[in-house]
Amino acid sequence: MDLTPADTGRLAALFRHFANVECPEEPLYEALCRIVADDPALLGLLSGASPEQQRPNLWLAAVHDSLLSGVTHPLAAYYPSCGGDRAPDAALASCVREFAAQHAAALRELMRTRSTQTNEIGRCAVLWPALHALAARSGRAELALLDVGTSAGLNLGVDVYRYDAADARPGVPLLSCEWQGERRAPTTPTPKLVQRLGLDPAPVTVDDERAVRWLRACLWPSDTARATRFEQAVQMARARRWPVRREADCTAAVEPWVASLPSGVRPVIFNSWVLTYFERPALQRHIETVTELVRRTGAMWLSAESSALRVGPVELPPPRPDLPKAHSVWTLCHRVGGELRFEALARSHAHGRWAEWVGA
């Protein structure tokens, strides 16, 4: 099935937006997105993907995955993750066109069957302080964490990763983050995760090498620190066996999970870069289901999504002009004196490179 001219135009605009706003730190992806935006044949590779998945991330991951599989092609020279060190140049456009023509069937199949599942533990650099804030607001250190849209469940290790370079535990990912501004999350009490669970309609099994390669392909090829922490997190997940469950309807599974918890434990329902993949009615249903649950049970809902997607009414100070426009907003929905309250806790880089605490 081919793209309509309208689809081609919409996708071209998405690739240009991605180049301009989303990947300023990845020159290869910036250059590739501009090339793809101007080439209907390259855009057309996405035609078999579902509408929610027709995005630059999926296109880029499919090409990266093919290169990581070990195929030999001059395009690999542009990918540091494949041992390359060539900067984007005038030859890149013809090189990627030739690669795409040679591997068109395989790339189409990847884009038709795979989805953007990037499991980014860099987000834990904000999740961990946010959990401190939740423990402080609820007056309880004992939390239970439900990670909705967990991918491989790597963010379930939030309480064991390193956040300080002085912590020298070998093999444990170090998540450093440049904190901006004056405000910081409370540092006490230290949250105690007495239960954790990840849900996903298509969870990634860390023992499945092919599935892990796809996650690796979802990372950006020049960010070696990101690649290192990903590999360490996969090793830890293989040893620790964080509980991850396949759930066709994650929204419906939230309430039974809350009901299953022992008393005295505060349920925290969490999602990061997940709701952006929901169709509009599913998004509405998820927001209504979870907010109603918060109202009835006192569970807390922490949502980290693109700043373009708001889960409730929050007041945010104006963005600092020196920080990139594309970022995540961390929103807490909780019950205060019987009333539902939405609060913005932080803004951050999508992978946790920088963050700004905006919570009270």
Ligand SMILES: C[S@@+](CC[C@H](N)C(=O)[O-])C[C@H]1O[C@@H](n2cnc3c(N)ncnc32)[C@H](O)[C@@H]1O
């Ligand atoms: C970009 S990944 C984010 C993974 C993880 N939350 C993180 O921050 O690293 C998006 C995840 O959302 C999952 N997902 C997509 N649609 C979903 C749905 N309707 N309900 C729950 N999860 C969904 C995907 O399978 C994928 O694992």
